Amino acid sequence: MRYTKLFGKTLKADKEFDTKGVEYLIRGGFIDQVMAGAYTFLPLGVRVLHKIEQIVREEMDKIGVELLMPSIVPTEYWKRTNRFDSVDVLFKVVGANEGSLKKNDAEYVLNPTHEDVITPTAKKFNFSYKDLPFAVYQIQTKFRNEERPKTGLLRTREFRMKDLYSFHKSVEDLKAFYEVAREAYIQVYNRLGLGDQTYYTAASGGDFTEEYSHEFQTRLETGEDLIFRVKSNNQCFNKEIAPSKAVALEQDSEMKPMEEVLGKGIIGVDELSKFMGIKPSQTTKTLIFESEKGILVASVRGDYDVNELKLKKVAGVKELKLASDETVEKVTGAKVGYAGIVNLPNDVEVFIDDSIEPLINFETGGNRTDYHLANVNWGRDLQKPKKFHDLKVAKSGDLYPETSEEYEAFKASEVGNIFPLMTKFTDAVDYQFVDADGKSKPVYMGSYGIGTSRLLGVIAEKFHDDKGMIWPESVAPYKVHLIALGENAQEEGLKIYETLTKAGVEVMWDDRGGASAGEKFNDADLIGLPYRIVVSQKSLEKGGYEVKKRTGEEIKYLNLNSLIELTSR
């Protein structure tokens, strides 16, 4: 490709960008923002995207077959699975004007994912045990009505995703395939150069499943997720489910007398701990929840938050929401903000986090408006519960309960996920198979996603220096950036360009006549192709064509044959 024929231009840095990765993608002419959360992939960017998707495709072809489903489907598909009203990122498409509506006023869903479409499709073709298992995938554009798109391609309203769906006769078969998919994913990240930075991470199953799902998380300062890694066995947990044990803090050796403290209007841990002159970790935070089984009370140490997913599991409930003000007042006998664990009614179930167990002389709400209790102690002021639980949102510095070792906590971006869906969707569309024994049985299903446009964003965040991108060879838009300096060298430049291109090397030749040497060098660094070749009077005098890898400073002078040999590998 000749640079002058390329659509899109490099830009000077004349404003601040979210991150370096975003800066280089935009300034290098890879992407162009159309609106919040939607980008045009310019020719350079679309080449990278296609290379990423081709790697994904090659690995997926080993475990499934490719198809392509429509982006728009009748709303019926989503109503059938009961997700039309509940998925809060769903887009709907309707005719835009009178003329269009007159022709067809139907409403469609713009798909954010395709479980709801593939399942009824699979049901049409595969109903015998002889057809199972099978796996299909697609690489397609998805739409999600995100509240706040951010950080370039990391979170957008329109994005590219590979989604794979597998169907099985049994849970065992599904679980076996789950491991196969995991291996395929690891191959993908290895080929993209992200392997050593990407972690297989346990996460919540979300709407999909009550069990955990798994995510692949790439370590990234600007990522949105917080990951807790057990260093001794490399096990990783997403913050949303990470089991955690608080570090033991120094406590008083003697119990002080309990006292009721008047703190008019003092609500919230920060304000309260300042008011009482104690550390937040010496206070407790008590929240009242309503569930389908009734009212629940949960309490964690003041420097923690309640993890609702953990509480749901411990309490064995499916629905959980913070109680209304009226309910709180009824349960605690006080206005909101003064709930505590001493003297609660007997008929509410109380769950207490294990971070509170070792505390001596701690604070808890007074269950009386404007009052707090200070110097509360187990055994004397209230009975120890039969069991303490882990109800807290893990934070940096916490310990892994199994081994009591400190987690390594780091920020990361989710680059893939795998869900054991079990029969959630197959049940919804009444999809069963006839087994060898002639009986109908449920079909088990799994779903596996990789965000390919987000991967492009993640790679941009990982592979750059202070001058620009440094693309891994596997996804670089071109392999060689060719620069010819000075009038005399242009003919040589053309010769190299044509020879290398003929040899099958992807070359981009900066054939601009007016651009200065400095401009060309800077653009080459910004665009970040793996090899830079310079031809000039100087290089010819030194014995040929100058070659420098983007990753290093070493410069070699080669003849044309050696160039081909080096770059066509």
Place this chain on the structure above:
RNA sequence: CGGGGAGUAGUUCAGUUGGCUAGAAUGCUGCGUUUGGGACGCAGAGGUCGCAGGUUCAAGUCCUGUCUCCCCGACCA
């Protein structure tokens, strides 16, 4: 969903208490000089000041509404 900032040339921005033909830098076009790290001279093109309404002799500037973008937090399959 809560809080904050901003829409003026392709881009990044300036534009004072309302007042002459709306500016700069950069980018772009032409001519010329340059050519190993974003060179220089000269000439030029480029704007419905986000949109709608209002106040006024007069609105980029004041008022109302609206749309959009950006940032922080919450949420997130």
